Amino acid sequence: MFDKLPVSAKTERILSKSLDEAISVEEANHLMNIRGHDLYPLLATADYLRSEIAGDNVTFINNCNINFTNICTVRCGFCAFGKDADDPEAYVLNDDEILTKAEGAVERGAHEFCVMGGVLPDADIEYYEHMLQLLKGQYPDVMIHGFSPTMIADACTLSGIDVAEGCQRLKDAGLDTLPGTAAEILTDRSRELICPEKVSVAEWIGIVKTAHEVGIPGSATIMYGHVETLAERVEHLDIIRKLQEETHGFTEFIPMTFMHEYSPIFLEGQSNLGATGTEDLKLYAVARLMLRDLIPNIQVSWVKMGFRFAQVSLTAGANDLGGTLGGDELSEASGAPDGVDASIETLSRIVRNLGRNPIERNSKYTEFYPIK
Template identity: 85%
Template structure:
């Protein structure tokens, strides 16, 4: 496949292997650092593997985000959304406001609601059940993709119940899938900088694993381009891969580049400006080769 390309022998060896099986963490780290003539074979190989595994069909879902509150006690360094309760811009949507948003979205063809908000200090499982029931009673055919591992964990703490019981109750109330948020970068070194008050890597894995075991699948994400290293990007993907091999509960993998402009860590000079275009291409390509079946 690479006979006429000026690709290095190590890159060629890894890419040839990737045509038939997943690449290792060490191999992924090598590919994350390729430059020059090695870059284009990486991109072409990942695209070829994608085509062989899933073809050229592209799917999407008409989705509506319903951010029911921006009050948040977990103030992450990358986030410009969360507010203190006393902030003049803080809000909690009423039931009527939530239904108005849902009605407009469904009229435009929405088939999924993403129910998300800040980590409100008083939010318990009863409140989240209420939000789910509110939407399901009015729009039973619309899927609900809701909350985050951190939100569920904190609500269970407020309600003094286990995370497993919390997920069982949310499922019964109408939660269909769990967003892959709160993952950010799954290395504790980076998390200490960007989201020290969020769940640790081990806690995130345990919560998501519990969700899958209860029967709530969900997406997986990575937010990159802030303070993490290239090796940490690979480490994150490997965490996702190992969990998927165990539970088969992830429906998709969503890379999201860091939006720096209003984030505290950028304004304080602690972060990068997000990923470059070349880094985006590498991340997508390496992810495909690490996460292939």
């Protein structure tokens, strides 16, 4: 495959191996550090594996973000969204406001409500159960993708129950899938710098594993390009891989590049300027070579990268384009380059221009809706 390409011997050896089996942590670290002529063979290999594993369909979901509050007791260094309760811009949506957002999304054909927000100081399990029952009572056929491991941990503590009971109650109330949020970078060194008040690596793994065990699948994410090293990105991927080998509960893997412009750690001079374009592409490609069909769906976040570079990233091993979003105040606060709302037509055009097939899906990748 690489006979006529000016690729280094070690890179060629790793890429050739990756056609038949997942690469190791050591091999992934090598690929994260390649430059020059080695880059395009890496991307081509990842794209080839994508076609073998996922075919030429590019999926996405018609969904709506319901960011129910921006009040947050866990103030992360990378987040420009969270507010203190006494901030003039702080808000908490009431039931009518939540249903109004949901109604508009359903009128636009949404298959999913993505319910996220800050960590409220008094949000117990009953609070989240009420929100789920409110939405499911009105729209029983729309899936709910919601809450984070940190929210669940805090809610269980406030309600005096363990995480297993909390997850079961959320599932019974209507929670379909769990977002990969609160993962950020799964190394305690980086977490101490960017989100010391969030759950630890071990706690995050435990909560996600428990959710999978009670029947709540969900996303795996990585938020990168701030204080972490390249090796920590690979360490994070390896943790996700090992957890998936155990539970098979991840429906997708979503790399989310750090949007630095309005983040506290950037404004305080404590962070990098975000990942570069080649770093983005290498992460997508290495993720495909590490995860292969263990997590067959790798998602590009157009809201983080913009439409143009999201399209390019679909040539680096990814096969999913996320969702229409219908508004995402968290990303908007961080400076989303192309806004936080996309139409089916826009996403379909991006996909068709690559010569691939746009397909709508549901949250669990169990139902698909061809687009004319």
